[in-house]
Amino acid sequence: MLLIPCPWCGPRNQIEFTYGGDATVQRPGNDAPEAAWEAFVYMRDNPSGPHDELWLHSAGCRSWFKLRRDTRTHDILGSARMGDELGGESP
Amino acid sequence: MSDQDRIASGIPVDPHAGPAPLVLAPIAIATAWNVQGDPTRAPFSDEVENLFGVRVPTVANTTVRGGTLLALWLGPRSWLLVHAAGAEASSSLMDFEAKRDALNAHGGALFDVSASRVAFTIRGAHAATVLAKNCPLDFHLRAFPVGGCAQSLFGHVNALFYRPEASSFTMMVARSFTRDAWDTLRASAAQYGGDVAPPP
Numbered sequence: 001m002l003l004i005p006c007p008w009c010g011p012r013n014q015i016e017f018t019y020g021g022d023a024t025v026q027r028p029g030n031d032a033p034e035a036a037w038e039a040f041v042y043m044r045d046n047p048s049g050p051h052d053e054l055w056l057h058s059a060g061c062r063s064w065f066k067l068r069r070d071t072r073t074h075d076i077l078g079s080a081r082m083g084d085e086l087g088g089e090s091p
Numbered sequence: 092m093s094d095q096d097r098i099a100s101g102i103p104v105d106p107h108a109g110p111a112p113l114v115l116a117p118i119a120i121a122t123a124w125n126v127q128g129d130p131t132r133a134p135f136s137d138e139v140e141n142l143f144g145v146r147v148p149t150v151a152n153t154t155v156r157g158g159t160l161l162a163l164w165l166g167p168r169s170w171l172l173v174h175a176a177g178a179e180a181s182s183s184l185m186d187f188e189a190k191r192d193a194l195n196a197h198g199g200a201l202f203d204v205s206a207s208r209v210a211f212t213i214r215g216a217h218a219a220t221v222l223a224k225n226c227p228l229d230f231h232l233r234a235f236p237v238g239g240c241a242q243s244l245f246g247h248v249n250a251l252f253y254r255p256e257a258s259s260f261t262m263m264v265a266r267s268f269t270r271d272a273w274d275t276l277r278a279s280a281a282q283y284g285g286d287v288a289p290p291p
């Protein structure tokens with residue numbers, strides 16, 4: 001069980017949250033080729049180590065935010081509000 | 092509560108418990124309005140104060156009281172204004188449509204959600220323990236001070252908690268989950284006895 005630090009509410013139990021996927025994926029431009037859209041929709045890395053993710057505090061303040069989590073150890077390395085940068089070293 | 096009800100509720104009566112070690116009861120909510128908007132924009136927050144006489148709290152999980160009105164922080168752009176039933180009619184939660192239009196004109200939104208939630212009071216020395224059995228929130232006063240509020244889960248039901256006093260909580264859940272929340276609450280409280288109002 002993870003203790004996830006919501007940037008608004010502070011540390012809360014994992015069961016209050018919904019996972020929202022890779023936070024580093026960039027939406028392609030409207031005129032981007034089909035391959036770019038396919039990559040945007042379907043293709044994800046499977047990193048072993050720190051991973052920037054989106055999470056929703058679904059049972060709490062209903063806010064989306066960014067979380068940096070180590071996929072090997074489940075260590076939480078930081079969280080940030082949308083629009084703010086995750087601190088520390090980039091993965 | 093009749094003896095039959097008490098037996099049916101499964102709540103044992105503890106003769107050593109003293110006066111009301113635990114009180115569980117439904118509370119009537121007269122009015123509950125959801126305010127939404129960006130609190131960093133002065134036209135919005137000024138208009139909220141103008142309409143309701145309170146500035147909505149911008150610190151997460153805190154409340155502001157203005158007379159009989161309670162403003163609870165729900166999210167960075169969302170608040171619940173609650174007016175308890177039985178409180179004086181001088182509440183500012185009147186003339187919904189005029190206030191909604193005024194708030195719309197200042198970049199905000201207003202929704203009447205009076206019928207959407209039911210509220211329970213959980214009072215007494217064991218109140219925090221009873222809630223903690225089914226909720227992952229930290230109910231220690233350090234983490235959940237008097238006057239604080241928080242949304243979380245109670246069992247598998249989304250719930251909003253407010254702490255008016257150190258040993259007193261108000262829990263609000265969606266109306267369709269009334270029986271679920273009440274039964275969970277009653278089962279959690281069973282070992283402590285106390286006064287339990289009939290199911291809502």
Ligand SMILES: [Zn+2]
Pocket residue numbers: 006007008009010057060061062063
């Ligand atoms: Zn939150």
